Amino acid sequence: MNRNRGYAWLVFALSFGLLLSDYMSRQVLNAVFPLLKAEWVLSDAQLGSLSGIVALMVGLLTFPLSLLADRWGRVRSLVLAAGVWSLATLGCAFAASYGQMFLGRFMVGVGEAAYGSVGIAVVLSVFPVGLRATLSGAFIAGGAFGSVLGVSIGGVVAQHLGWRWTFGVMGLFGLVLAAVYGVVVTERKLASAGVGPSTAPGARDPVRKLLPRLFSSVSVLCAYLGSGLQMFLAMALMAWMPSYLDRYYGLPPDKAGIAAGVFALITGIGMVGGGLVCDRLGRRNRHLKWTVAVFCSVGSLVLLTGGFQLPPGAAQLLLIGAGTLLSNATAGPAAAMVMSLTPAAVAATALATLTLANSLLGLAPGPAVTGMLADRMGLHAALQVIPLVSVVAGLAFALGRRHYDKGLVPITAEAVALRKTELQT
Template sequence: MTGPAEPVTRRYAWLVFALSFGLLLSDYMSRQVLNAVFPLLKAEWALSDAQLGSLSGVVALMVGVLAFPLSLLADRWGRVRSLVVAAVVWSLATLGCAVSASYGQMFLGRFMVGVGEAAYGSVGIAVVLSVFPARLRATLSGTFIAGGAFGSVLGVSAGGVLAQHVGWRWTFAAMGLFGLALAAVYGIVVTDRKTASTDAGTGGAPDTERPLRTLLPRLFSPVSVLCAYVGSGLQMFLAMALLAWMPSFLDRSYGLAPAEAGLAAGAFALITGVGMVGGGMVCDRLGRRNAQLKWTVALVCSAGSLILLTAGFHLPPGAPQLVLVGLGTLLSNATAGPAAAMVVSLTPAAVAATAMATLTLANSLLGLAPGPAVTGILADHLGLPAALRIIPLVSLVAGSAFALGRRHHDKGLVPLPGRALRESELPT
């Protein structure tokens, strides 16, 4: 229990968002900085590519394994204090990487980075949404999730610059110190008492006294929330496949050198992030009077990415192809904000972080993990251009899921504690 809620001003709400977003950037910068120093670690410790890959993969593994249980713990123990502890853990672990003397020590450090980062995305977005009105859910969700793309680009680019000038150890140290500083400010400024209760869409404090057995089934029972999980995950499949294979596509089809292909792929990553923010904004704008229009926005983004990417990858290399692929990339994960907003409106506030963890798990199982791998398998058999012409077809299934969710939306809405929803209180 966190005690009675304190009123939250608009200025304080945006301060919570800024600090939470800053910690999200730290999260992904600490995670992705390793990629920038791969060559230095390989040369100094004579590591194999498999060992280098394991240093990156262990973080994703721990996030996948621990996101749900740690988010559930945060819902019961206190979301803000959980975020502070998580940030301290991954920052100290990143500092540990800076002083590692062997592959084994580095692996342990990266393992702990994954433990610290496991639930940050789901718990962080729950904290942010708790201090803003429901009408901004999709915008905030899309922007917050897009922070992962922005943080990844910052981690790789800033890490590369720092590694070149001060060495890989100080690169890790800089990321760790940055995270610790933000965690200290966050712990001082943000409190569970102020963030536990004021979501205009829930109408009151999360009912943390209700037994979990009555809350957890709501994470999976409505047809509409399952559709949001599936649609979001499959669109994530497409977005992650594009991010993973865009450097190789630009290298093989356009003859770009690895450095140039990496920079160009970074631009596509930023386009993905912009699309996530824009999708959320459009969703909130159109959904103010009719919540079902949020499903329509997701459906249109799915259909648009299917059409634009399929057409683009069927064109020969050139400017028209890059324009269509860029527009398709913009829409490929613009469904992230609408999907997150729909999950929040369809699940109990008391397990908001756990609901976001479930969405994250769906995104990982349906998108993050299989997207790049399946595309690679197709590329081995058909060639990369042919593989990239095929993978947009997942948007057909994603769009179908969003259409089904729209049909069942009203049946899945969560009423406010103790009474039914009035029309004015429907999530918007």
């Protein structure tokens, strides 16, 4: 038993390490924006597209690649995925033009597409059910921590060795971890330890049967929309804060990367904190989950709009930091809403749909649209405009709250019917 527990924690440690590599490879680009812009004479729209293409591929491929991993083998899929994103990141170090860098970032997105869903599935399969919430929370925090490391370490390496070495370091780190993971974690070792990945309920149901149940109420649509728009805001800030600090505070890439890493860490703290507050208040009144989301949307709008209206200085950074804390704190509440509005048999598919909405509405367009606006009006003015997406997000969460009870009725009825069937059999 102790041996199995030790092996389970080893699986967790290696999976968490790959998660760090995932986000470090994804976010390191933001730390070298100023250097790429100067060397290749790129527009802000082009810089934004290099960041947004990764999120776009993650959003488009998460669902199909997760299904493929369930059938082909999750461990094999993880090792292959880590190898792809690491080699692609290493390839970015040799890019000689915007087009070559775009291709490299495209492949980074392909490799990273299914890691979040498949990685957590492997981890949860080797631990008791009672630890699932803790482990899931650790993975959420790990994404933010990896972003901090990617931006911070990337800025320091770029300042002292050049931007090409930033991609080289991240790529080599991922390749080493992937090799170790492939040796230590295998389907056979998981089985011999008495644990192993299980197929999610409903995973093999026909797609035509699942799709209508993922969009069955006004409230669940509002949760997808609100979460995606708040993700737009959070990812735009994460992508452009290094450049903002470089241009308006005069910080060199290393210091700008470290400072921007702090803001990324604040975003992660907000994600975890939003979920904790949502769970605590939701025990008394289920509608308060929506209220938390509305508060975070409105709060981020007010704080960030006010912050970017101020001149550079301590007061501005304080308001921006507070707004950043709330910018993606809706992630936890949104996931809780989706879980309560969709049948348990398709819970994993519903969360994959939420991930798709976050990617297509937020992760992919956030950095790119901000870059296009910056080309037209300047980065400072663009960052004054983008918090307006929180107006629509807040309205979506408010509308979802209003129709929440109606959305729960068919789900509750289905749960009762399922329970009767189980008793009869």
